Amino acid sequence: MRAVRWHGAGDVRVEDVPPPPLPGPGEVRVRVAWCGLCGTDVHEYRFGPVHVPVRPHPVTGRSAPLTMGHEISGWIESAGPGVTAPAEGDLVALNALLPCGACRPCARGDVQLCLILGHLGQSADGGLADLLTVPASMAVPAPPGMSPELAALAEPFAVAMRAVRHAGRPAGMPCVVIGAGTIGLAAALILDADGNGVTVLDIAKERIRHAAGLGLAALEVTEARAAGIQAPVVIECSGAASAGDAAVRFAEPGGVVVIVGLPGGPSTLDLADVALREIRIIGSMSHLADADMTPAMEILAAHGERAGRIVTARVALAETVSHGLDVLVGPGRDRHAKILVRVHADR
Ligand SMILES: [Zn+2]
Ligand SMILES: [Zn+2]
Incomplete structure (x- = not known):
């Protein structure tokens, strides 16, 4: 074969x-x-x-x-x-x-x-x-x-679903997703399907265009920073070395930051800021078959046309x-x- x-x-x-x-x-x-x-x-x-x-x-x-x-x-x-x-x-x-x-x-x-x-x-x-x-x-x-x-x-959507579940599977909340690759787009589509207000951030114009083409609000990271955007839920999917710090800054006080992207090396974080604003940082690794892949399949079944894009x-x-x-x-x-x-x- x-x-x-x-x-x-x-x-x-x-x-x-x-x-x-x-x-x-x-x-x-x-x-x-x-x-x-x-x-x-x-x-x-x-x-x-x-x-x-x-x-x-x-x-x-x-x-x-x-x-x-x-x-x-x-x-x-x-x-x-x-x-x-x-x-x-x-x-x-x-x-x-x-x-x-x-x-x-x-x-x-x-x-x-x-x-x-x-x-x-x-x-x-x-x-x-x-x-x-x-x-x-x-x-x-x-x-x-x-x-x-x-x-x-189903597999990449299950990875995204696990990250969203680590954020408490929110509904009706402002959410920021950093990174408009497959996992970021999948996380954004899940959050959007659950009725959240999602903003997707990236640094590459092509990826921002692709996210916008999926009907998602998409911005350059620098634009979002200039606009002072903060959200109670931030999902970091880019794996950029600087993204951990950026993700914390996009979180509002008491917010949750889920890390899915894998930078190539250690990242810096302003831990005083994390403590003073009570930011919760949670890692998310891969997925489970029942807890993550099954609900991911449900989202795919209900939003197949959009997910397929x-x-x-x-x-x-x-x-x-x-x-x-x-x-x-x-x-x-x-x-x-x-x-x-x-x-x-x-x-
Ligand atoms: Zn993979
Ligand atoms: Zn084992």
Whole structure:
């Protein structure tokens, strides 16, 4: 079968590899429909290994080369012994986390904080391939009528949903979202769908235009600063080094700042300001299948047309590098939010 495999920094190959094994007890094999390219894939392509293990991963036992991709939709191709749901032919989105199940965070249900967390497409073969075998518990059924393309947005929307939930899933509140990439736009659309007044901030004109095209109020960071904008809810999705400080300044007294974006290094924060204005800063890591992905799917189902416009390009599997990863590291990258790779158009 075809697979997009990470071999090293700048060395990602579309290869012919043996198909994954038929599903064992409790497993399903998925025929991949679409797989999104994510900032972490781009990071791995440019600077890896970042998360790809060079020695066998403690949960999966795998190391490079590995098949990339963790924003996956597809159909159940076959189900192993004992699997009652999902059934063959069902459209699913995959939860990408591979926790150990034994450490303290895992024991209390915080599997996204597993001390040795693995991840599809990083520490196990991912979705940029014809087929993928995973535990059935990782397959989250898509609501009836959802397109496979939209289901591939379930993972990034689940990440955004977790951040919004960390902010108390507000309704009817002014909210600021920093960063108009996929996660920022998804967070803004969720907040907007919940009846909040959302302002999206970015520094790149193309991304601001894209956000405005989705019907969101969008401003340059400097404009928002000049206008003195403050909100009770600020979600930082840009990952810019200076964004933590900026996020705190956009929060009103008693406000909450949720950090989803990952800067490349430490950030400075005015902690006196944090204390004096009682700003609550909360980190948000990935997502959970039930608590985050299920409500994210509900938002996608209800606002599919608008959410689908986060997708800025669709490319064939064979073009994943040339028309996908290379575009996202190139000079035109600000024109893109989500690039989806089409693996199979139909079941
Ligand atoms: Zn991702
Ligand atoms: Zn664990």
